[in-house]
Amino acid sequence: ARRLLGLYSFVDPSPPTSTTMGIARTCQRCCAVCERLGEAFMRCGGPVYVALAGSLIVGIAYCFVNVILPLSVDYASAIGLLKAAAASFLMFNIMFNYVMSVRTDPGSPTERDVQLACAEIGAGVRRFCEKCKCPKPLYTHHCAVCRRCVLKMDHHCPWVNNCVGHRNYRYFYNFLAWLWLGCLVICHAAYAAPELFRSPPGAKRVVRSTTNGQRTTTASQRSPSPFASDSQHSAAMFSVLIAFSIFIAMCLLWGWHVYLTFTAQTSIDYYEFSARRKAARARGERWKNPHDNGWKRNFQDAMDEHGRYWWFMWAMPRLRPHRGSGVFAAID
DSSP states (O other): OHHHHHHHHOOOOOOOOHHHHHHHHHHHHHHHHHHHHHHHHHHHHHHHHHHHHHHHHHHHHHHIIIIIGGGTOOTTSHHHHHHHHHHHHHHHHHHHHHHHHHHSOOOOTTSHHHHHHHHHHGGGOOEEETTTTEEEOTTOEEETTTTEEETTOOEEETTTTEEEOTTTHHHHHHHHHHHHHHHHHHHHHHHTOGGGGSOOTTOEEEEEEEETTTEEEEEEEEOOOSOSSHHHHHHHHHHHHHHHHHHHHHHHHHHHHHHHHHTTOOHHHHHHHHHHHHHHHHTTOOOOOTTOOOHHHHHHHHHTOOSTTHHHHTTSOOSSOOOSOOOOOOOO
């Protein structure tokens, strides 16, 4: 009886009416318009994001070296000078990798050398971009903001006004790493300087005194502070707050890219590979990325460092972009 009731309760859906189709087309047009507006905003607002990020980096670095660090370090001593040099090198690496992330072209399959590499692979390149009229190797995707295909594209970052791809991924990765370390150093320096959390120099405290246990008089005195002005104290507190917030964000973002680098993936292709693993698991099989050569080789390939001291040189500033072609064969 239950089976019969289940059969009779099933009703074939009626074909969509013209009204329903009209509403669907209207929603589709609205979504397309919103998508184009978002792309235009990203394209026009990119320089603003870069100017804002650069100003924050320079301002916080200046406040750290000239206000926060002197509270716990004596620049007149040898150790103080060594710490100041290390802090300056840290801030230089942050700014250097950020500028290189902005200025370095990530690479595109429209370039002649890349097309020759695609021709050598032949059947390994199975996709073709109708907008760019060029082949699309594995990990290559079309960026609607940049209006072109990008080699080994990870994502389009508005903070660098550029796509993060094959040739500038090293700079972006190192920027995240040095920024994480810099924010950690700023938070530690603030923790080691309790004077930072005292009242600003302009603040007044009330001093009470009694005479014969009956009469009370009050007077105001300025609180002792190592800062020259209220604005200097506010700038230091603001820098520490921003550094702590960025440190928490970098723990997630940089940690995510460490995982992607060790497993030979990009942020975009991670979802496709996850779907492949899920489908293989449903069939009782195990799917593995054939371009995954182990965490060490994957990291060396991503950072383009294969020498004896790769474990150290990957984090050092370098003007030369990635030497590889960025062309990978398709995965079956």
